[in-house]
Amino acid sequence: MITPKLPQKEQQRLEAVKSYQILDTLPESDYDNITELVASICDVPIALITFLDEKRNYFKSHQGIPFNESPRDISFCGHAILEDDVMIVEDARKDPRFVENPLIDELKAIFYAGQPLVDSNGLALGTICVFDHKPRTLSKKQKKALKTLGNQVVNLLELRRKNINLERTKEELKIRNIQLKSFASHVSHDLKSPLANIISLTELLKDDNDSKLSEDAIIYLDSIEDSANILKDYIDGILMHYKTDDLLERKKQDIKLSEISEDIKQLLISSEDELIYVEHEIKNINKSVLSQILINLVDNAIKYNDKPKRIIQLDYELLDGYHRFSVSDNGIGIPKNQQEQIFEIFKTVKNSFTKSSTGIGLSTVKNLIEKQNGHIFVCSEEGKGSTFSFTIAA
Secondary structure, three states, X not given: OOOXXXXXXXXXXXXXXXXXXXXXXXXXXXXHHHHHHHHXXXXXXXXXXXXXXXXXXXXXXXXXXXXXEEEHHXXXXXXXXXXXXXXXXXXXXXXXXXXXXXXXXXXXXXXXEEEEEEOOOOOEEEEEEEEEOOOOOOOHHHXXXXXXXXXXXXXXXXXHHHHHHHHHHHHHHHHHHHHHHHHHHHHHHHHHHHHHHHHHHHHHHHHHOOOXXXXXXXXXXXXXXXXXXXXXXXXXXXXXXXXXXXXXXXXXXEEEHHHHHHHXXXXXXXXXXXEEEOOOEEEEEOHHHHHHHHHHHHHHHHHOOOOOOOEEEEEEEEEOOEEEXXXXXXXXXXOHHHOOHHHOOOOXXXXXXXXXXXXXXXXXXXXXXXXXOOOEEEEEEOOOEEEEEEEEEO
């Protein structure tokens, strides 16, 4: 018996085998189907998909034998991975490489045919092989089938590694997202307090020194206050943008439209404004998410409105499998050529109100809606108002 030699790039080959994370894994039907098929095509009692570790032959799939590994130094596949083509041993008892090999006595491994499983870098990871208990050979069609199925095994391996890399990337993104959320939370907390102090002190300074300040000084203080408020809105918007996943995890429930509408009234609507709605019962919906969406849309409807009396109307209807909501206003409207970009983060509409906009709110709204298998769209006319309509899967 002759112990198989090691391939020239054995270390790289071993690293490649490990990169697929295939060793010592549970049986998989994709591989078992291939060995079952090759055993049938070649009309043999034993068919294997093997991968060669440092000291063993690991059988990812095995038809006809009850164990899933054997020593590499007595393996037929150890010789087969050194070949460029299908290695065929018609009668192992007469081949110097296998004379007195224990596999001949223990398994009656007389006939062997093995196709190397070669990856894109030219490294032989293992084999797809067949054994018989009697001397024989393979026909041209059987050899071609063995090669074809070997290529399919390699394709499965490449897909496996892509999935592994994809899962690794997803996990890294998940960790980074958690870190980013933590960072956003800390930054917002650390900046909010001094910003609130700046706003409060600016207002106090103006109130206490109204008659003593020059016109230019008042303009400067107003500018400081506006800038601080814009920065505060940016921080609040970014923080909410990264908290959307937390909102989406809340349980769904049955609610009345009046519950949310009255909350919005208390939070946003002044005595000069009007919020109109018709009572509806809404079944099986995430109240926290819906509240956040409607608060943002109503806030925009008020903010971008130059009418003496700002009127906002909420509408609801249940469609086939979807909740449909609308928020209409009598505000300044949105130019036709800018209606598509308003849902992109940090994009704002050019108008006299832009200085108070961060371009984060509608992006967050769109994100929340789409993660509930819904869509949002706008219909607007300059000077007459806008209607934002959105759906949420019921």
